Amino acid sequence: MLSITQPKKFEKVLGFLKRDQKVFLVGCGTCTTIQHTGGKTEVLAMKAKLEESGKQVTGWMVIPTACDPLVEDAVLEKAAEINASDAILAMPCSFGVQTVALYTKKPVYPALNTMFIGKEQSPGKFNEVCMQCGGCIIANTAAICPIVRCAKSLFNGPCGGSVGGKCEVDPNTPCGWQQIIDRLTEQGRLDQLEEIMKLKDWNHSLWGGPRQITLEY
């Protein structure tokens, strides 16, 4: 899986930097390098664009994995160039942006939108299959998550807009419930869907408040 990112429009990024003349750039060597959104090439391209727009780039670095506590050491290593800047423009996914922000007093802005945790369908093609609700229900739905794969998160779908196996919201999106029904039919277990799914406990998801966990190894 990969943290899937897309570049923000450059005007938006310039908007973040309206109070900042000197910028330090940070990229990431993992997900955003693979996707060509925040690796070395993109960092250098951003440097050129910022300089063309009249900003001064005090320095740059590509942190191998920007969501790692080792970011603290990386930031220390570049202390001089970071201190010389007014702000940091960060090009990892938002996990990396927020990690960098932990270890500096400078403002840190995201150059990318973090879209979803992507599963690779075929080389270069990623889709969203899980939203980490904390209470997995896919035992009931042939290992396909209706919360994510159905546009309306139906628990007892499909809705009345499912036509030809496609979702009413986007003709390129398969109807998640059609997929669930197909797979259960293949398994001879369509009768599983006769049971009405209980109301979701959202308390273990985002809506229960910020989540954290300590693992004991």
Add this chain to the structure above:
Amino acid sequence: MKAGTNLEKVLAGGHFTVTAEAGPPKGTSPKVLQRKGETLRACCDAVNVTDNQTAIVRMSSLAGCTLLKQQGVEPVMQMVTRDRNRIALQSDVLGAVALGIGNILCLTGDHMRFGNHPTARGVFDMDSIQLVRVLKTMRDEKKFISGDDISGDVPLFIGAAENPFADPFEYRVLRLAKKVAAGADFIQTQAVFDVEKFQRWMKMVVDRGLDKQVHILAGVIPIKAAGMAKYMQTSVPGVSVPQGIVSRMEAAGKENAKEEGVKIALEIIEQLRNTPGVHGVHIMAVGWEDIVPEVVGKAGLLPRPVID
């Protein structure tokens, strides 16, 4: 009687029932719905007030139903799960009952992307089938789904929708069965243009005995213009308009379009009356409520029964 509403009584009396839809305004004037109420009063047994249909913000269904109730027209409150969570939905049910509203139609709702606020967050705390069950729990157990008691009775006549024209076709009857199991008392279907397909679906419904457990009203949309027919055929998910109907509307030309549209609606209603298991029609004359009295009259469905 579960709620003793006029809709429930007319259906229980075995009459071929007529309901229609009244769309609230994108504004604050009560007059819009009051006028629609007057138009539909004598030709319908109950009138649905839609809930931000197509995800376009309009006056709320609860307010709209209250206006109809005040003028003596029986409402059906539509509730979608797209915009409100279980707290707000149960709260609105209490309010509806307090205001004398007894018929509630449970829907998931059109996705936000279709409407005028496509960037809004969707709620979808539950879906329509779960909402049906919530209402049944409130009515029959007098409890919220949290388990707390509700003070006072919750007389509800619970409705749901089904679309025989969506896919997968074979599963649509199983989904209807789920809605019945959840507690649906009546069903209003998506608009029927392809009568043959609808009758195939109804046969499966009757074979399972579902028509004995729930009242089914078949949806009818009178077509106003050829452009409308074409639009529904190509751009409204889940609405199936056979080419034959589109061609008839195109052939009628501008001057005869409305007349042809009424003719088509009457032919469909006649066939629906002869379809086993169909207990009535639900006329969704969106933006053309004025035509409903004529359609109901010419279909031989006037006067509507008066039941005490």
